[in-house]
Amino acid sequence: MASVAVSPIPSSLSSPNGLSASSPATSVDELDSEPAEETIHTINHLIQARAKGRHGNEPIVAYPLSGTEYTYYTPKQLDTLVEAASVHYSKVIPQRQSSDEPVQVVGLLGPSDFEYMITLLAISRLGHTVLLLSTRIAEDAYVSLIENTKAAFLITYPSFQAVGERVASRTAIVQQPVLASENYDFPGADTLSLPPAQMDGSVDAKHICWIIHSSGSTGHPKPIYQTHAGALKNYANNFGLRGFITLPLFHAHGISCLFRAIHSQKLIYLYNANLPLTAPHLLATLKNHQEIEILYAVPYALKLLSESDEGLHMMARLELVMFGGSSCPKPIGDKLVQNGVRLVSHYGTTETGQLMTSFRERDDLDWDYVRPGPTLLPYLRWEEHMSGIYELCVLEGWPSKVASNRPDNSYATKDLFEKHPTKPNAWRYYARLDDTLVLENGEKANPLIIEGVARNDPNVAEAIAFGANKPRLGLFLIPATSSRCQTDDQLIEAVFPAIERCNAELPAYAYISRDMIHVLPADAPYRKTDKGTVIRAAFYRDYQDQIDQIYEAEDASGDQVLEGAELEAFLREQLLEVAPGIDASTLGATTDIFSLGVDSLQSIRL
Known part of the structure; x- marks a missing residue:
């Protein structure tokens, strides 16, 4: 086994942190006060600061070596592993020696496993930008993203070696295989170190740490750029709870949850990237690790867990169940809340960071209405598209906003919301503008x-x-x-x-x-x-x-030839099927059907 030994789970994790079931959203500073620390400028600086801090020897990340058998890593261990991986990668991807040297873009393509996390941290330590590529897009989309971001290197997993080679042949990118764990986790790894670099944190804070991309649902995916300063501002907004996340790190919500945990110094369990997302695998982690307080998931994972009493029970014992990425079907959300699950909707975008949640008092069942906080309100504009339905726009000046698509530098999200009928500043997600x-x-x-x-x-x-x-x-x-x-x-x-x-x-x-x-x-x-x-x-x-x-x-369709009373009876039957809300007793042969509420679409169907 490597000299960077993994940590056993400490017994102190078996007790909850005491967050009341009816507590409002609480910052990590309120939950676990720390002495004032130096200003953190970059992602790498965050990792190093956590390794040197007083929680440096406490588990911060858990990832399964196989199945759902988790191994625990402290900030100090992560720092050592990242340093060793950085030394290895620097043989191909040069380390920046000063803030004056140009930042290069390095693509990363593969499953979101532990090596993936170490690699993205190692590239960040070398001073470069990581282009986080989804594993679900086409070759042309990879080429488009690499060309648009001017990426110089592409790190690929063996399962993506072939597509990486084809992409490299179509672009000027240098392909590099992902680092296997034995190349950075071995006896003596803690003796490896990069040459010292003269970096100015205030300069590097303005550089791009990650490039994430859109799904490409209406064409090629579009790159979305995140600065170190913007990312860290986003990650400072957290609940301070021990978590379990099922999303990949190349997804904006996934990488945000990981770094919110590191920022708040709270342990996070990462779902095994080599396992399919199934209820038994989810339940195994939740049952065997009672210290988990918050589940971060997409609605599909909630659907899987909601289909059994055991899944409902496991979620109900958590402080929070938080979903994002897409809307949760109302029947599923209602079922969870009715079974005692404290379900919280998260809304944010890669371009704006986290914006709103449905965090609320325990007796408030409106799980699907998100609420903007007081600091966000001045930066929101609601543009009405149809009666009661509004598109959300985020105005210039919001610290986590990293993109604009309007002349006034605002960002129109293309997400539509409907107002709560009685509660102020409460909005329910309606649809994507593109979905309508x-x-x-x-x-x-x-x-x-x-x-x-x-x-x-x-x-x-x-x-x-x-x-x-x-x-x-x-x-x-x-x-x-x-x-x-x-x-x-x-x-x-x-x-x-x-x-x-x-x-x-x-x-x-x-x-x-x-x-x-x-x-x-x-x-x-x-x-x-x-x-x-x-x-x-x-x-x-x-x-x-x-x-x-x-x-x-x-x-x-239709091969009947009717007339007279038969035709009237047939039309009456069909009309009641098309418009079941009509009171049959009011329907006569000469009744104006539009006066009964039949609209043009129903008449077309008839």
């Missing part, structure tokens, strides 16, 4: 609501609504591998009662009828973001033929 489906008559339907209801069924792995520029909405279902339904009709039959209940609460134009629900194969291919959500634009492109066929078949 504009129907044939100009009505704007939000697909997320009905998708969330369908996805809540354990027989369903994914649900995608469609219908842009069409007369009405349709819905694709992709069965879960564990589905108990043997046929497509059985799956639709299982899901439709919940959809019907949801229809009753939606505008008429957003209604999904049974005949517009179609089932795709369980192994149907579709592109997903790192958050696990469907890339909507790509899905619509890939399945355009199937969508067109559905509407063509609908237009061509």
